[in-house]
Amino acid sequence: MSTTPSASQANDAIRRLVDAQTTDGEWPSEDYEVLLLDWAAAIQGGIEPAA
Numbered sequence: 001m002s003t004t005p006s007a008s009q010a011n012d013a014i015r016r017l018v019d020a021q022t023t024d025g026e027w028p029s030e031d032y033e034v035l036l037l038d039w040a041a042a043i044q045g046g047i048e049p050a051a
Contacts, residue, residue: 010039 005013014035021027 005038005042007039007042010035010042014039 014032017028017031017035
């Protein structure tokens with residue numbers, strides 16, 4: 001069983017994060033980076049993390 005989300009699941013997670021952005025201007029950059037890595041892995045079949 002793969003733990004990598006599908007591209008659709010990753011897109012949905014990114015949309016939820018953007019929609020839930022706090023009104024105080026804080027951006028959850030670490031969460032966003034993880035979701036982008038999930039999305040990239042889903043569309044490319046896996047990626048190497050940045051150093």
